[in-house]
Amino acid sequence: MNFVKYHVSLSRLVSKSNVACSCYSKCNFGGRKLYSSISENGTKNIQNQHHIPVLADEVAFYLDPKPGQTILDMTFGAGGHTRKLLETVPGLQIFGLDRDPVAYSFAEKMASEFPGRFTPLLGRFSEVQSLLKEHNITEVDGILFDLGCSSMQFDDPSRGFGLSQDGPLDMRMDGNRFPDSPTASQILQFIDEEDLAKIIKTYGEEVLAKKIARAIIESRYMFYKLDTTHELATLVAAVIEKDNKLDKLGRHAHSATKTFQALRIFVNNELNELNRGLELAYKLLKTNGIVVALTFHSLEDRIVKRHLVGINMDEPVTKTLSQKYLNSLNIPNFCEVDEVYDKRWSVVTKHVLNPTFYEVKMNPRARSAKLRCASKN
Numbered sequence: 001m002n003f004v005k006y007h008v009s010l011s012r013l014v015s016k017s018n019v020a021c022s023c024y025s026k027c028n029f030g031g032r033k034l035y036s037s038i039s040e041n042g043t044k045n046i047q048n049q050h051h052i053p054v055l056a057d058e059v060a061f062y063l064d065p066k067p068g069q070t071i072l073d074m075t076f077g078a079g080g081h082t083r084k085l086l087e088t089v090p091g092l093q094i095f096g097l098d099r100d101p102v103a104y105s106f107a108e109k110m111a112s113e114f115p116g117r118f119t120p121l122l123g124r125f126s127e128v129q130s131l132l133k134e135h136n137i138t139e140v141d142g143i144l145f146d147l148g149c150s151s152m153q154f155d156d157p158s159r160g161f162g163l164s165q166d167g168p169l170d171m172r173m174d175g176n177r178f179p180d181s182p183t184a185s186q187i188l189q190f191i192d193e194e195d196l197a198k199i200i201k202t203y204g205e206e207v208l209a210k211k212i213a214r215a216i217i218e219s220r221y222m223f224y225k226l227d228t229t230h231e232l233a234t235l236v237a238a239v240i241e242k243d244n245k246l247d248k249l250g251r252h253a254h255s256a257t258k259t260f261q262a263l264r265i266f267v268n269n270e271l272n273e274l275n276r277g278l279e280l281a282y283k284l285l286k287t288n289g290i291v292v293a294l295t296f297h298s299l300e301d302r303i304v305k306r307h308l309v310g311i312n313m314d315e316p317v318t319k320t321l322s323q324k325y326l327n328s329l330n331i332p333n334f335c336e337v338d339e340v341y342d343k344r345w346s347v348v349t350k351h352v353l354n355p356t357f358y359e360v361k362m363n364p365r366a367r368s369a370k371l372r373c374a375s376k377n
Contacts, residue, residue, distance in 0.1 A: 053080030055296060058353055059144060060084060060374040063294050067091030069141040072284065074277060076107050077150040086114050092170060095137065097106040097128050099123040101175045102152065109265075110227075124174075125277025130282065140291050145282045147262060147274065148296035149173075150245070151365060156225060157229070160184060163254050171260075171267045184263045188226050193217045203299065204262030208240055212259055215239045228315035232256065261297065270298060278307040282344055285376040291350070294372045301352075301370050308345045308374040345374040 053059070059081055065071055068091050073082045076096035085092060096107045096118060103180050107120030121131045132138070150238040157167030160183070169185035172178075188196070193213050201209035215235060219226065226232045236256035274374060281291050293310075295301040305311075360367045 005042060019297075034218075048123070052363045053084065054363065054369045055353065055355055055359070055371050056081060056084050058371055059292055059294070060088065062348060062371075063142045063144065063290055065089045065092050065142060067095070070095070070137065071142045071144065072128070072140045073097065073129065073144045073145070073146075074281070075146040075150075076103050076120070077146060078103070078152050079106055081144060081146060082118065083110065085288050086117060087132045091117075092117075093117050093132060095121055095132065095135070095140070097125075097131070098178075099174050100123070100150070100153065101125045101177060102156075103150070112177045118168050122177075125280065128277070129280050130283070139286050139289075140282075140284050141286055143285060144290045145274075145277065145281075145291070145293040147294060147300045147304075153344060160229055163229060163233050163256060163260060166228055169227055169229055169232055171264045173268045182267070184232075185225075187263070187267065188216055189220070190230070194331065199266050200259055200262045202261075202262070203265040204258035205298070206258040206262065212236055212239055215347050229260075232259070265299070271303060274303050275307075278304065282307075287376055289376045290373065291345075291376070292371065293371050296368050297371070301372075304372055308347055308372060310343050343377055346377055348357070348373040348375055 020360055063071065064087070065085055067089060071085060071094045073094055073096045076082060076098040077100075079096065082094050082096050086094060093305035094117065096110070098107065098120075099122070099124065104120055104122040108117075111118050111120050119135060121128070123131050132140075149161050153173070154162040156163065156166075157172075159166035160168050160170035169183065169188075170185040172179065191199075195212045196216060199204050200212055206212065215238075216226065216232075216305060224231075224235075226235065233254065235258040235261050237254070240255040278291075278293075285291065293304045293308075295304055330344055349372055353364075355366040355369050
């Protein structure tokens with residue numbers, strides 16, 4: 001199996017330094033067996049858990065669906081938001097997209113509960129337009145993004161996303177849909193130190209990225225394979241001195257959390273998919289249609305904010321509009337003026353919405369959620 005060389009085009013956005021993480025190189029894995037299967041027990045346990053959607057009331061309020069309208073849930077997951085909307089709005093039609101085969105199996109079961117009203121779609125953000133065309137849908141009334149890794153992915157150790165339980169270091173949201181796509185473990189075996197440090201720093205915002213990357217590379221020469229989540233977490237914890245970091249709930253945060261986040265984003269090409277998904281959302285929405293986006297870390301939120309506010313994705317992070325036209329001798333042409341006044345989105349929520357203290361207490365994973373909403377002009 002060979003890697004396909006990736007070029008992370010959003011690295012200028014997510015990092016102040018203009019680094020390009022072109023980090024996949026052609027490598028042969030010699031037919032090594034992948035840790036990619038999802039355990040049946042893990043899937044059953046997830047199904048038995050009660051899923052709590054984040055900011056569910058706020059999502060329903062801002063989407064404001066009406067009977068007869070069509071809503072697109074770009075991140076179906078366990079279907080919490082979709083179920084709430086279907087149960088409260090009669091005659092509403094929803095299409096639920098997810099790239100995870102496990103989530104798609106849940107969606108198929110929900111389709112049997114709401115025949116003719118809910119349609120599951122299996123694919124990435126970049127595939128949604130073609131998937132909708134198969135159902136003769138060219139525009140929708142509202143779109144929901146509930147971004148990040150879902151609870152059911154974190155809770156299944158066979159997926160390799162979480163730190164709390166040991167499992168194969170996989171991290172592929174697509175599961176076995178693309179057998180040739182590399183796992184996180186395989187990436188760590190063949191990537192070079194400089195590129196790995198860039199990934200951890202850019203996507204994990206980890207200040208000790210170089211130190212962690214050096215330790216991972218040196219582990220190869222000690223014949224120490226990082227095949228499981230516990231092995232990677234233990235190695236990173238040994239590198240980073242104990243600093244007693246606390247999360248927003250005052251709990252001790254594992255030192256490998258940022259490294260895991262960085263690898264997950266890179267393995268799944270999440271930020272480029274999000275950028276493409278927001279572009280397609282604009283094309284698919286009717287005029288005055290609503291988009292609601294829930295983000296769970298700063299990299300996602302920065303991309304969503306730039307799209308909704310109208311900041312060019314290639315513009316440096318610190319360069320504001322006033323700085324752009326600070327030179328009085330620089331007279332903008334008509335096209336540049338039109339770009340400023342002809343906004344694609346009208347922001348509905350002037351400030352981000354965060355979950356209440358009560359919701360965070362009931363659902364700790366909601367603690368970092370941010371909700372943004374805008375309507376298409």
